[in-house]
Amino acid sequence: AQSVTQPDIHITVSEGASLELRCNYSYGATPYLFWYVQSPGQGLQLLLKYFSGDTLVQGIKGFEAEFKISQSSFNLRKPSVHWSDAAEYFCAVASSGGYQKVTFGTGTKLQVIP
């Protein structure tokens, strides 16, 4: 069964600092991978997705993620964090066959300090 691990429950960074959120997945083949963001009182919004091809994926709001098959990882990065980036971030995996059931990690809550 597919699964996702986000080892960091809570991360605090200073505004303007770089950010990396970790995600490890378990799946028997090359999966589809996603990062979603959830701001307080808001629905989940897709930041970026990986299906195939270039392993460095660009998303919205200046985020990027790199798929590393050797490490079963899909870490999310941003070079300079803005206060508005404070939110909860979820990594998700879907099978590349069948109906693509999407399984989410437990999330990482990002706090941005001045």
Added chain:
Amino acid sequence: DTGVSQNPRHKITKRGQNVTFRCDPISEHNRLYWYRQTLGQGPEFLTYFQNEAQLEKSRLLSDRFSAERPKGSFSTLEIQRTEQGDSAMYLCASSLGLDGELFFGEGSRLTVL
């Protein structure tokens, strides 16, 4: 494109009552998902529809939970004889095609007293 719509946004009920949530997906999306999210957790898969067919139901779902998607359009999630442990945010999402990208509604929060 009006997005995924969920109603009601918040429901407070007493233990033992039945509740029903409705989800209206993006109109051309043939796939519809229900997830449940509790505080500090990621969304947990509950069930999935392709058109009107319910293709998978999580073992998390007891017999008190039932979902329908008549005519492959909107969907309802009913919880019978609610328990305090059912208190959560119930999320609906829809998608189109094979790329797995989900579009989420803002959720329906259930509080069972």
